[in-house]
Amino acid sequence: MAFPQIHFVEGAQVTDLLANDDKSRVTGVQLRSRHTQDEQTRAADFIVDATGRGSKTPEWLQALGYAAPRESAINSFQGYATRWYKRPEHLKLDWKALIVSTKPPTMSRGGGIYPIENDQWIVTIGGVNKDFPPNDDAGFMEFARTLRSPLLAEVLQHAEPISPVYGYQRTENHLRHYEELGAMPEGIVVVGDAVCAFNPVYGQGMTAAAMGAMVLDKCLQQGVNSAISLRFQKALAKSNETAWLMATGEDFRWPNTEGKRPQVNMATRFVQRYMDYITELIVDEPVILTAFYQVAHLLKSPAALFQPAIFARVLRKALSDRMRGKAHDRPIGQPPTAQTHEENVLAT
Template structure:
């Protein structure tokens, strides 16, 4: 199999690391360019402060990570992360009741986002053909004289003054939701991708607490979600490595959790179920209260562009950044990296024309989590954006699914399969699920 000579990945966060892992099998050399200096420890860097917030990994994303890094689960367990059946350890209050626990057959991984990235970075940087160039940002794309092909990147100097060019056969942009791709494309004479934007004005606050391994709650992942639009607060407490709980709370459309001690506690007590407040009241805090504001889910439709330069692709949050409440970003990035790997394998070193099939396949992947996330957000009248037809009817049905899942393990499982991007939303319309939903999901939610 012939290989590309050199690929450059812009951004060394999770999407960039996954892209680099996949590219390493198809290129002689891969270079990750990361603007922040990187230390060999779990950290939240200036370019990705959000990683301190509560992060859950969907089961489908976890499975892709295990394919890419076969020792991941063992290393996580060894480091004290809890790896358990997601359905058995679920403690999820939704639509006025707790979802029925059941054996799901898929794993929940109790790990903080910085720790997960640090482990993955260790595997990726251990690849023999991989180089990390940190502390240097990419300032621009470098193109051929006819502008048809991206042939490298121009580095912005931090340590060294002046610009420097790094040539590459393929540049993969994984520089996150703040990517400069739109500007870079314009500079080369290309139209930027059309965007879908749905405002959510979500604010988060998060804090680490000590977790007693003997506490009966210790294996549970706790989640409390609102009956929207009357309620607008969400919260979770996930067990993470180091015998800690990571507590995260958030609220839509300005109903943001305060970051002072008393306000944080009061917000926890205001939730419709007591579980998160109990952790906050009973466990010793181990960190300051951090916060993060998230204005809008943003999707960039590269698949709709008729002209695009050769030698350049985009991946991860730079393509689509979802309202984080639904925990989809890492999984979406992993699925996109898998598409990239499959296309490179099919093409055996030829990348001309790869952008069209890549962006089309990625669009199909992104369609479902996007539909799930914005569909839920449209329960709030303040959400502005293109509302897919039937949103109201679908949301009414999903509310019934939530209520049925208080009692019915099969419905609970069917919902988890969709939420974890293992099955399409249409699977909730299967007759054997629908009749259970209609039989057990009637009635009104508490609010």
């Protein structure tokens, strides 16, 4: 708002694209006021569609005579419920945040306690394959008791809830392949969730959208010529690739996930097993935890988790587990053992 050349039109919805006579260039947008329903048009040299998951650009492109992009949808039917609590003052805890992880392919419930401002906690619990946590008081607690560690539910018994339970279940990963289009009109690009929307549990969407904005900046610096739309969409697809593979790769570890499955080969199995060890090791090893979050937050490439020191640590753990003949999976419903508790709770 500090830039004088930027103007906001509030309370208005874009309802269509305007184009020149031969439809080779988008020349503006049609707007409808949310209050009065009045329609108006607005001319534009260049349009950036940042309207999120519900973007209508595919339909608008078709209306102009272009093909709509192919769409990929991958859904593990994950749902979660979140509630705020007052942090119990009297409780002496040796951690600030607590994560009880899921474990594909069988243990699909997880949760976390995260500290926020004013000595409060945000508590989130969730499940996969439509195993959604209830939104009511008793149901929320009952679900919390079935996690792989009893710690989260035990601690919550001492905490005072200060909000209702908010549920969220729209976690499908959705990708529109604009990069594959043979033609797009000039003067329009599509960014953010309007192109690639992730399962929000992995927390990548805002970072991926911001990285997309940087890609657009670079493209614009190279000049706004006739090829910019497709050039940008191809560059954006590359920028989104890692986050998409991480989110969908994780979701495909659940057997009932819907969507076109990539082939599972030895390399995939190796990476999945490797990541299982990583998620166990981060409980005790700050260096691995830091690398894990740098990768999860898109600050570093996944290769960071395969650097020699971490690789050697994983190898050592794999060998010692094998020698101990360890088995630590526990189906939902069975009480957690001291071992599952130790290995799957990240208290940091």
